[in-house]
Amino acid sequence: MPGASTLPAPARAPARDDARAPAASVPWHVLAVLFASTSVIVGVLWDISWHQTIGRDTFWSYPHMAMYLGGVVSGVACGWHVLHTSFAGSAQDRAGTVSFWKYFHGSLGAWVCIWGAIAMLTSAPFDDWWHNAYGLDVKILSPPHAVLALGILAIQLGAMLMVLSLQNRHGDQRAYRWMFAYAAGLVLINLTTMSSEYTWRSAQHDMLFYKVVAGVVPLVLVAPALAGRLRWPATAAAAAYMGVLLALTIILPLFPAEPKLAPVRFPIDRMMPPQFPLLLIVPALAIDLVLQRWGARKKGWMLAAVLGVLFVATFFVAQWPFANVLNWLATRETILHQELRPYMAGDGALSRGEFWSEASGMVIVKGLGIAAVLAILSARAGVGWGNFMARVKR
Amino acid sequence: MSGGTILRRMARRLAATFGAAAALALLAAHVGSPNVFYEGNAGPYPVRVVIRPPGVIPGLAEISVRVPNGDVRKVTVQPVRWDLGTKGAPRADPALPVAGEPRLWSAELWFMDFGSYSVHVAVEGAAGTGTVIVPVPAVATQTLGMTRGMALGLAGLGAFLFVGALTIVGAAVRESVLPPGEVPDARRRRRSWIARAVAVPVLALALLGGSRWWDAEDRAYADNLYAAPETEASVAAVDGERVLTLAITDTTWSRFSPLMPDHGKVMHMFLVREPGMDAFAHVHPVRADSLRFQLTLPAELPAGTYRLYADVVHESGFPQTFVEKVAVPAAAQAGAVVARDADDSWRVGGGEAGTAARLEDGSTMTWERDARLAAGRETTLRFRVTDPAGAPAALQPYMGMLSHAAVSRDDGSVFVHLHPAGSVSAVAQQLFAQRERGDTTRTADGQLIMRAPADHALHAAGAQPGAVSFPYEFPKPGRYRIWVQVKRDGRVLTGAFDADVP
Numbered sequence: 001m002p003g004a005s006t007l008p009a010p011a012r013a014p015a016r017d018d019a020r021a022p023a024a025s026v027p028w029h030v031l032a033v034l035f036a037s038t039s040v041i042v043g044v045l046w047d048i049s050w051h052q053t054i055g056r057d058t059f060w061s062y063p064h065m066a067m068y069l070g071g072v073v074s075g076v077a078c079g080w081h082v083l084h085t086s087f088a089g090s091a092q093d094r095a096g097t098v099s100f101w102k103y104f105h106g107s108l109g110a111w112v113c114i115w116g117a118i119a120m121l122t123s124a125p126f127d128d129w130w131h132n133a134y135g136l137d138v139k140i141l142s143p144p145h146a147v148l149a150l151g152i153l154a155i156q157l158g159a160m161l162m163v164l165s166l167q168n169r170h171g172d173q174r175a176y177r178w179m180f181a182y183a184a185g186l187v188l189i190n191l192t193t194m195s196s197e198y199t200w201r202s203a204q205h206d207m208l209f210y211k212v213v214a215g216v217v218p219l220v221l222v223a224p225a226l227a228g229r230l231r232w233p234a235t236a237a238a239a240a241y242m243g244v245l246l247a248l249t250i251i252l253p254l255f256p257a258e259p260k261l262a263p264v265r266f267p268i269d270r271m272m273p274p275q276f277p278l279l280l281i282v283p284a285l286a287i288d289l290v291l292q293r294w295g296a297r298k299k300g301w302m303l304a305a306v307l308g309v310l311f312v313a314t315f316f317v318a319q320w321p322f323a324n325v326l327n328w329l330a331t332r333e334t335i336l337h338q339e340l341r342p343y344m345a346g347d348g349a350l351s352r353g354e355f356w357s358e359a360s361g362m363v364i365v366k367g368l369g370i371a372a373v374l375a376i377l378s379a380r381a382g383v384g385w386g387n388f389m390a391r392v393k394r
Numbered sequence: 395m396s397g398g399t400i401l402r403r404m405a406r407r408l409a410a411t412f413g414a415a416a417a418l419a420l421l422a423a424h425v426g427s428p429n430v431f432y433e434g435n436a437g438p439y440p441v442r443v444v445i446r447p448p449g450v451i452p453g454l455a456e457i458s459v460r461v462p463n464g465d466v467r468k469v470t471v472q473p474v475r476w477d478l479g480t481k482g483a484p485r486a487d488p489a490l491p492v493a494g495e496p497r498l499w500s501a502e503l504w505f506m507d508f509g510s511y512s513v514h515v516a517v518e519g520a521a522g523t524g525t526v527i528v529p530v531p532a533v534a535t536q537t538l539g540m541t542r543g544m545a546l547g548l549a550g551l552g553a554f555l556f557v558g559a560l561t562i563v564g565a566a567v568r569e570s571v572l573p574p575g576e577v578p579d580a581r582r583r584r585r586s587w588i589a590r591a592v593a594v595p596v597l598a599l600a601l602l603g604g605s606r607w608w609d610a611e612d613r614a615y616a617d618n619l620y621a622a623p624e625t626e627a628s629v630a631a632v633d634g635e636r637v638l639t640l641a642i643t644d645t646t647w648s649r650f651s652p653l654m655p656d657h658g659k660v661m662h663m664f665l666v667r668e669p670g671m672d673a674f675a676h677v678h679p680v681r682a683d684s685l686r687f688q689l690t691l692p693a694e695l696p697a698g699t700y701r702l703y704a705d706v707v708h709e710s711g712f713p714q715t716f717v718e719k720v721a722v723p724a725a726a727q728a729g730a731v732v733a734r735d736a737d738d739s740w741r742v743g744g745g746e747a748g749t750a751a752r753l754e755d756g757s758t759m760t761w762e763r764d765a766r767l768a769a770g771r772e773t774t775l776r777f778r779v780t781d782p783a784g785a786p787a788a789l790q791p792y793m794g795m796l797s798h799a800a801v802s803r804d805d806g807s808v809f810v811h812l813h814p815a816g817s818v819s820a821v822a823q824q825l826f827a828q829r830e831r832g833d834t835t836r837t838a839d840g841q842l843i844m845r846a847p848a849d850h851a852l853h854a855a856g857a858q859p860g861a862v863s864f865p866y867e868f869p870k871p872g873r874y875r876i877w878v879q880v881k882r883d884g885r886v887l888t889g890a891f892d893a894d895v896p
Contacts (some may be wrong), residue, residue: 008763055484055505087845096574098565108562108570116557122551133538134615135450143608169574260512261504345504358483391571 016087026175030162032077033113034179037159038184040070040152042248044193045274049252052272052342055261059128067152074155075117076355080107082114096169098394105392109162116154123148141194149194156187160224161392167229177230184224184233185240188280191216192241196275201330201338204323205355207367210316214371217280218287218311218378219385225287226386234291238284245277249336258334259343266351268343276326276338283311301376304383308376312368312379327353398713424817425703425715426808427801430530431725431816431865437524439464439517440849441818442865444772445528449536451618457513459489459499465520469499476510476710479830486516494576505532508618510712512826527830529711529822533620545752564590618889623647627702627718629691634726636691640679640704647685651709656821657793659737661687662811665720666802671875673698674890675740676800690734696742697724701806711822715809724754736885737793745875745892756782757882759889774798775812775864777878777889784861792881797862804873812864824830832889 043066050063057064085093086105097105106114127144134142141149160183167176192199198212225234252271259268287307291298329338330353341350349356359367430445441655442460459469470486471627489501511532516525546552559835568586578586623644629636659678667673673696679689687704704716742757750760762776777797779787789796799812810817863882874893879886 055506092574099570100561100565108566109561113556115555115562118551118558119555122548122555129538129540129544131450133450133540134611135448135452135534142611143604146604146607157877165570246530259484260487263478263507263508264473264482265478266483388566388571392566393573394570 004010011302025167026166026179027081029077029081029110030159030166033074033109033155033159033162034183036070036074036113037076037156037183038070038244039066039073040111040155040191041186041189042244043067043070044152044190044247045248046197046252048193049248049272049274053257053268053270055259055343066353068228070155071117071120071151074113074158075121078106078113078117078158079108080108089267096165096225096394107162108392109158109160109165111158112154112161113158116151116156116158119147119154121151123151135362140142149190153187153190156183156190159183160187164389164392165394168390171229177228177233178236180228181224181230181236182240183234184220184228184237185244185272188220188237188241189244191220192278192280193274199278200350201323201326202349202354202356204319204326205358207359207363207371210312210367210371211374213315214244214308214312214375215378217278217283217315218375219306221280221284221287221311221381222304222307222379222382223386223389225284225291226383227389227392231292232285232288233286234284234288235281238281242277245274249273249276253340261343264343265346266341266343268340270337270340272340272342276336279315279318279322283314286310286314293352299383299387301380304380305376307379307383308374309372310373311374311379316368323355327355329353357367398509404803414710424453424705424810425717426534426803427810427817427869429535429869430528430818431812431867432526432528432818433863433865434526434815434846435524436461436517436526439466439524441515441517441524441526443513443515443526443528444865444867445513445530447530447532447535448505449534450538451508451532451534452504454502454842455505455513455532457501457503457515458492459515459517461497461499461517464517466497466517467520468518469501470516470518471501472514472516473503473505474512474514474826474830475507476512476712476826476829479834479866480514481728483514486514500806505530506618508533510822512711512822518880521820527823527826531620531712533618534615534618537616537619540816544820549687550580552601556601559597560590560593563593578790614851615697622714622716623650625704625716625718627720629720629722631723631726634721635693636725638679638689638691638720638722639682640702640718641685642685642716650712650714654707654709654821654825655818656705656707657795657863659735659793661706662703663687663689663702663704664800664809664811665695665702665722665740665808666806667696667698667700668719668806669804670744671802671804672744673700673740673742674800674888675738675784675876676798676877676879676888677738677740678735679704691722691725691806692734692738692740693725695722695740701809703793703811705811707819707822708876709825711819711825713819713822717809728868739879739886739888739891741877741888743890745890747890751889751891753887753889755882755885755887757787757887758782759878759880759887761876761878763889763893765893765894767868769868772865773868773880775866775876777862779860779862779880779882779887781882784848786858787882788859789862790881790884792879792886796880797864798879799864800877800879801868802875803870804875807871808869808874810866812866814864816865868893871895 012050043063046066047063050057082104085097094105098108099105100111123144126147130142130144163179163183167180171177195212195216203209221234224237230236252273255271256269257271283342290306290310333339432443438581439461444458446456448455451525457471460613471489472483472486473478474483487501489499492498492500509532512529514525514527516523564586567589568582572578582678623646626643627640629638660681661679663677663679665675675695677689679687682688699721700720702718702720707713710874750758755761758780760778764773767773781787792798795813797814802812852865872895874895876891876893877888879888
């Protein structure tokens, strides 16, 4: 019968996590996938910076290698884990895994990682053909890049799930709780980077920005908030998001570089930093506070409605005035180098530290209303996903 | 339906039929011959520059620079857009010497945008540094099919990923939330099947969405493929004369910058009779209004169906060739003298299969045929003109050039208009140079003024009297006819030669 385990019925009572099992050291393959998840998203941000500064690259550029490294480490580590567990491991090892096509056993996250690695591999020749057929990409999202993005997301989700199953099985190990929040923060970076076209500082007084953030982010903050066992899991994930981005914002411009492609409308002379991270830590705090006070049954639309509305309200109150600070930062040279812009960007609102458009009055009210609806939907998905993740033990 | 649309549709159908990675060259600025040739001087150094533009934009252009004489230490190339100049260009890239070829350098440059580009070639050596500007129109001209192998491979991997995703969903629902060691019961297994069943249409929808996205990108690309603006050509009888009108009917015309006269002519038009290419005319219509060009046809031009090629250059340096077919009726009165542009010229008759052609005034034009002439191989078309007495002819500038040549393949799929300096437009070169210096002036009605074109009569260093040459490379095999035009004793002479290019 599909899915039936061949193990005999367990001798001890089921439905109890083995928190009293001896505290094992973190399996090496879990550390490997966390490293891979970091490498892959740093590679993406570095590659974006490369294309905004130098312009042209080759298959073997450093940012690409960081991405391939992440894919390879993740695929190999999880592949080893699956093969070892399936054919060389003990019955007890296999007990803590999900089965795949009857003969293969591995943790759920490992399967997702392997899927992601294969998707990344598939995207490479597809992307190469695409550039020969349609030219080099002038926007981030093309069909082959979407396949790559799915693969990268899968690697990151797999890492999150692998840490999660350990967190849920070894409830007393605080290390896993922090690792899970970190892994969730990396996924948050991924999704916000995919929508970075809409989150430039010059767009932050336009309601489209708030709608995009409201649709994308609550899912990735609410889910770890429910599944993580820290006291402030969403805040920790948002802090990880902010920390990694700020580190890159400071480190990248330390390296001099110049454009190698025409048209050069801005003579940039150092690597372009990512956009300053969004103040997601504010709505994350609010989400954590609500969940601490909610009660045992953390499910349903009511919870999603409260979380969604609160997300939009707190994010708007924090980010709208902060956008003015960002524009002010853009008019002077600081360690964050927000005065830099891509080499092909001409003079305009972005270069002058202004907004492309400024919403006011009823436009703001209507925009926030739509954003609230999107946030509620996103939060509802996060509630469902988070509750599933809270129960993952394999 | 214009020639451009027909060829575009044909190309896509062909690309779909072959399925192989067959790049099909569509119309470009000259017809069917996208490579750019320039022979001239970069300061003190004679150079021959060949630029093979990319078929897709953004794409890589291959540049080769041959410097036959001089002590050369370094050759660099730089891509420069017409509206940004060298200030908006990255640092020049070094061109590398080609192994086995002593005086040849090659480089690759990215062209990122559609539009009017130029390549600044700089040669440094014992005699100092010399620069030359070679204009290159950057347009997408090719569509690419996918090889059967790659398509199958990608489809296979895609299927694997699809099935893999379904299995993961099933495993997640069935086992992942169970404590280690517990066996999933029947209810859980049923839920796993349901989850997978629901996932199938969801994933299928995602794939469909992806496929439609690909189609949309493909359509957007195809829309951006270069095709000359749509035109209509017709001949009408006016006061006993045949007047040809070329009208631009394309609404995108207004997006281009205004036209620049090239050697005093706003349009250079070539007429080639079908099917035997046995009548040829090089004429210069004038503007009747902003969308129409008119010309009185020479009375000597016989009736028939003609292929029409009209070359223009825009103020950005971007060249275009309009392609049309036009039916020319018989002349009302044979032998009538018709008022026309003094630089118009024509020739009726076949092409010389041998090497020596007799010209209208008794002179002889001889083609020093390259024995190794082949498609895809760079060559120089060399001609010698001798007067009736047999001495080298004294040639006069014909529209500022020592000679003009036109090359046409018998089916009309290739047509180029060449000068001794190559296939580039001289006015486009001047334009780039003047913009770089910052001096351009406009008249009260907005026309850009160019200085009178320099006399190119003695372009080639050490030009021998009566000798003219054109750098070129035949893009594909076939039967071609080459018309070469020179001016002697105030009269334009046209010789025609046939070539079977293997």
